[in-house]
Amino acid sequence: MTETNPAAAAAEHPDAQDSAAPGREIPGAPSSVPPPVAEPVEPGAPVPPKPDQRGPQTYSPTGQKTGIAQKEVAQGGDRLTTAQGTRLYDTDHSLKAGPRGPSLLQDHHLREKITHFDHERIPERAVHARGAAAHGVFQGYGTASGICKAAFLGEGVRTPVFVRFSTVLGSRGSADTVRDTRGFATKFYTDQGVFDLVGNNIPVFFIQDAVKFPDIVHAAKPHPDREIPQAQSAHDTFWDFVSLHTEATHHTLWNMSDRGIPRSFRMMEGFGIHTFRLVNAEGASTLVKFHWKPRLGVHSQVWEEAQLTAGMDPDFHRRDLADAIEAGALPQWELGVQTFPDTEDQTFAGIDLLDPTKIVPEELAPVKPIGLMTLDKNPSNYFAETEQVAFHPGNLVPGIDVTNDPLLQGRLFSYLDTQISRLGGPNFPQLPINRTHTPVNDMLRDGMHQTAVHRGVAPYRPNSLDGGCPFTAGADAGAYIEFPEPLAATAKVRDAAATFDDHFSQARLFWLSMTPTEREHIIAAYTFELAKCREPAIRERVVGTLANIDGELCGQVAAGLGLPAARPAAALDDPDPSPALSQLGRRWPVDGRTIGIVIAEGQDLSGVRTVRQAILEAGMVPLVIAARAGTRDADGDPVAVQRTFATARSIEFDAILVAGAPAPASDAYGARDAKADDELARAGVDSRILLLLTEAYRHGKALGAWADGADALEAVGIATDSPGVVAGDQAAPVLERVKELLGGHRVWDRFTPSV
């Protein structure tokens, strides 16, 4: 059976012509066709999903391709029924003894509806509770074939993937743009079983041994008495722990850098963190670290912008991901590996490969690309897919094996264990999003939510009653066989290798690799977070730790906190910086970036039409901002307004074009909209663009203006010859210059570093 093409189905829908209405090419419409104003009174054809959406591919609970169209595993039909499929005539009134009487226990519909609702929630993940996900495809380059026998890495092999990005600390309803590490978990549905690469956007971790995971998480989560603060590290228990537990220093420094506040999931690197082992067809082992390299480069928000975003649009990252895919700006990452010989001591250039608080600089071991991932569809149901997906670092395929990194070893236990609780029993691999695309014959039976109907009488081995099946496979028949790593004769100990005691040298390497602007951001982040701590002793202790990274860092943070600078415990080394760690200084594609266009009422819109079209053609999103909603020039070539001065805030835009000087609208005064500035109103410009433009300027965003737009910029105090401000007579050349500025992400010249 073939899958319904949602785009074609949407086009055939009776209301489809309305999807060409002005502004419909802007992503984010809730449904594939616009709804009528009046409530429908006759059942019509069910509205198909949006063309950018897809559910999990249809495999049986036992991993066999069903060929069933995705729409047939979703609810369908145009009539309301009970869960048993019986049609209902009323769902607005419970069954009562008379119109004013008590409700009757026999009302099976009331009980079924309310009971199901009462059980709609499941426990959120213990960590990484807030996430957003997308479907995609991974295509191998074949470049890893010499070191890894995993078939999905072969040249041209295409493998479906599902990727979930997340924050670590916050609850499911928390904001996206908090300062935190981001999860980057990828499920590869390979022909040899599921492989999960469960990584983060930061290449090191807080702890070296999994036994401390509950400690770091308890310290970083909200305080257990008041349950505050939500989704952030700027509080006493976090800094209490990381200052006493100095192996967290390196990861904490990454968190305080711009990596802790990404601009977009699409603009993050991903890292497997641990050293893994790849095994080739001859059985030879190579140690590797996995890297995801985003095609769009690595970019961040600035801190004030991140804080404003958390209030203005707490769904900023999840919206950005979904909108980009819907708009056709498909996010891409190259998967790469750093490779290391599998020596007895498992070190490389003196770096312990089993210590997850250490990186290997890319200048010492370059990242070799092995495949390309493209995310091309949004999920069609958040709960069924993004919430119920279950990643596990132990989901491995032949050719990929683990090492003895003590953090990884503990993870191999934790994920399966926690998912039994979160997903209500041991059968969660049967949930549609988790189903492998290979036949399953595991002899695991029964349990809560068993959805397979197994046959046979002998789910045990050896047996003769089921013909001895299932038989085991050998390596030649694709079995997963652990690498026979030799283990030295040793004693049981609760201890770690001496190399694990170095907690500061790589933190210093990171600091020295930052540009002056990035260092300013790190100083500001530490100063902010520690100033939010209540206890002076904790601040002082952290300042003591910073002295072991760098004197300038320690001195500046101490000054901001009103504390004396500390001295390092030992003389600091000066390792060669790793330029690959810095985010600044290169140019990147601008796909999916959002450009705001401010217009005035009654102005000539020809320039606006030109840049709007050019922005769409460049794979970016133009959002027209005006005093009131609706459409301008509705009778000619209409221009739809997506944001009003009341709803617009700078955080949503990567750059802003000012096409006119809007006169004050009727709601442009402080009592109606606090963004209004009555002083500026006298200058004849709607005062709410003051905040819009000055905030964008402060956050290093490119600004462009033509026609009266230049007057508007001057009216809010932004000189048109300032860095990153482009003014001209014609719209098109202004846009071209703004696009060039966007390629560098921000106008870095506006930030003057002191260090």
Ligand code: HEM
């Ligand atoms: C390198 C270190 C680690 C990385 C990169 C990492 C990454 C992740 C990611 C990306 C997720 C979210 C998966 C999703 O999107 O559903 C996650 C969830 C989780 N992690 Fe880790 N983690 C690390 C260490 C640990 C350790 C040491 C433990 C425990 C010993 C642990 C326990 C968990 C648990 C319990 C979940 C929730 C899983 C679920 O409910 O599905 N993690 N981790």
